[in-house]
Amino acid sequence: MSGAERLSPATVDRLPASVERPGYDRAVQRTGIVHLGLGAFHRAHQAVYTDAAMSAGDRDFAITGVSLRSPAVAEALLPQDGLYTVTQRSAAGERIALVGALREMLVAPRDGERLRASLAAPTTSLVTLTVTEKGYHRGPDGALDIASVEAAGGTIYHHLARALADRRGAGAGGLTLVSCDNLAHNGAALAASLGAWLDRTDPGLRAWFEAECACPSTMVDRIVPAAREADLERTAAAIGLYDAAAVTTEPFMQWVIEDKFATRRPRWELAGAQLVADVAPYEFAKLRMLNGAHSALAYLGLERGHQFVHQAVADPAIRATVERLMRDEAAASLTAAPGQDLGAYADALLARFTNPALPHALIQIAMDGSQKIPQRWLATLRANAAEGRRCPAILTALAAWLRHVRGNGAPVNDPMAEQLAALWREVGEHGIVAALFGERGLFADHWQADAEDRAALHAGLREG
Structure with a gap:
């Protein structure tokens, strides 16, 4: 089907009636929106919310999508005039929709002046970003790494600082900058880093930025696998046209946004976005319930021979542990925001985990566990310990992680892999718990196991 006619405004009327328009x-x-980081996640998430708002009557929020480095995505979209399809795939079947929110595609290194004009245009009110954590150039302490920004060139800070200066000079007003990346308190982090860059490059502009602009924090969630050629061929067979920018995703999507805007915005809530006073409760729920359960599925599933999330959660022994982790341990450690239903959230997560139509590899989730378990498990253990509650499910998962980093089975891909393996060799099974979670253990700053928890971990190691 790759030889099929291309999706474009000239061919869109040939789409089957089943494709939503x-x-x-x-x-x-x-x-009205400039988006920095034109990847699959944006096309399956923020652009879908914006498309729904415009379909409901909102006007002048079409998106200029910007690839900051690679031209590949823009070049896939240009012959299609920004049109592409989103396929939601689940065990119940597929639902395909045409998205029209993207109107202009730019590649920053070659379209710098057009990008500058778009950011400075009076009609532009919002800049959204999906540039991944490395795109924020933060040091280990979370502060902006000025030297890294200067060495990289062409960063979000270069583009935004120039745009803010242009807008101030033209009297065009401020912008609302909406980070959609998986950084804790991402809006505050963006505001602090951009402010630090302005202090370095244009000190007088920082006060204008802080007075005229807003950086709301957000929490985003949707599984959007990288497109494979097989996925593009499957979409082509379904719609009768070749869509080089097609994305495939799950039915679930979530966007929680701090209700702090300096400019007009689309009514994203019409597609289910939640506008809240504080995003933090939703961030913690995602970390401890979703991500915590994912890590448990990974380490418990891999050692039982499973390859994907949907296989692991179908294993009755693993499912019981994961349900207890989410409902009785992680949820108990959280203070829910008004209207936040943690029980319903756990139900939705289990439904997502069981979806076989988007296989999610356990070995991918198992990567970098030493960097993930403090937020996903140890914070929950510490919070529950403060209230006198035990977490047997997390301890079961933690024992599986200990066996994993020992090298029992699946390959270990972790920045601390050598250090952890050396500890295992040095102290063995009887000493590893204290070496990691004792008073002077590697993770003592995050959580310290008391005598009962140490005994549970040792028992778990013997059972594995």
């Missing part, structure tokens, strides 16, 4: 005239929508 935007409910607005693209030709009369002006651009």
Whole structure:
């Protein structure tokens, strides 16, 4: 099907009736959003929310999508005039929708002046970002690494600082900058780092930025695998046209946004976005319930011979542990926000985990465990210990992680792999718990196991 005719405005009327269409005239929508980091996640998440808002009647929020480095995504979209399809795949089948929110595609290194003009345009009110954590150039302490930004060139800070200066000079007003990356308190982190860059490059601009702009924090969630050629061929067979920018995802999507805007915005809530006073409770729920359960599935599943999340959660012994971790341990450690239903959230997570249509590899989740378990498990253990509660499910998972980093089975891909393996050789099974979670253990700053928890971990190691 890769030889099929290409999806474009000229061929869109040939799509099957089953493909959902935007409910607005693209030709009369002006651009109101610039998005930095034009990848699959944005196309399956923020662009979908914006498409729904425009279909409901919002106007002039079309998106200029910007690839900061590679031209590949922009070049896939350009012949299609920004049109692409999103396929939601689950055990119940597929649902395909055409998305029209993207109107202009730029590649920052070659389209620098057009990007500058887009960011400075009076019609632009929002800048959204999906650039991954490394794109923020933060040091180990979370502060901006000025030297890294200067060495890299062409960063988000270069583009945004120039845009802010242009807008101040033209009297165009501020912007709302919406980070959609998996950084804790991402809005505050972006504001602090951009402020530090302005202090370095244009000190007088920082006060204007802080007075005229807003950086709301957000929490985003949707599984969007990287597109494979087989996925593109499957979409082509379903729609009768070749879509080089097609994305495949799950039915679930979540966007929690701090209700702090300096400018007009689309009604993203019409597609289910939640506007809240504080994003932190949702961030903690995702870390401790979703991510905590994922890590448990990974280490328990791999040692029982499973390859994917849906296989591991179908294992009755593992499922019982994961349900207890989410419902009785992680949820108990959280203070829910008004209207936040942690029980319903656990139900939704289990439904996602069981979806066989988007295989999620356990070995991928198991990577970098030493960097993940403090937030996913140890914080929950510490919070529950403060209230006198035990966490047997997390301890079961933690014992599986200990066996994993010992080298029992699946390959260990972790920045601390050599250090952990050396500890195992040095102190053995009887000493490893104290070496990691004792008073002077490697993870003592995050959580210290008392005598009962140490005994449980030792018993878990013997059972594995």
